[in-house]
Amino acid sequence: MNAAEVVKSLLVQRFGIPSAHLNAETPLRSLRLDSLALEELRVLLEEQLDIDLEEVSLTPRNTVGQLVAAVDGVAA
Template identity: 85%
Template sequence: MNAAEVVNSLLVQRFGVPTSHLNDEAPLRTLRMDSLALEELRVLIEEQLDIDLEETSLTPRNTVGQLVAAVDGVTP
């Protein structure tokens, strides 16, 4: 799976985000992703893609597209 597939899958399956709400411009806060949820999501992404996102800084103000770009930018 690529970064977008992993992120979208986790948002839907683990955080209950409706697929109709997922698009690159959607701010994470509108998907009810607070800082705690983002930390959990970060850990899940790291586990699924075997990468380290420790240096990646994301807030609920970031968009889904920015999250995917940040994940894509990390070398496994």
């Protein structure tokens, strides 16, 4: 699975977000992901992809696309 697939899968399965609401331009805040949910998502991504996202700064203002790009940048 690539980063985009893992992010989408986690958002759908763990956070109950309908996949129809997920596209690269979707702000994380519109998915009702607060800072605590983003931290949980960070930990899940680190575990599933065996990467370290500690240096990645994400806020609810970021988009799904920015999240995927940040994960791709670390995983590369």
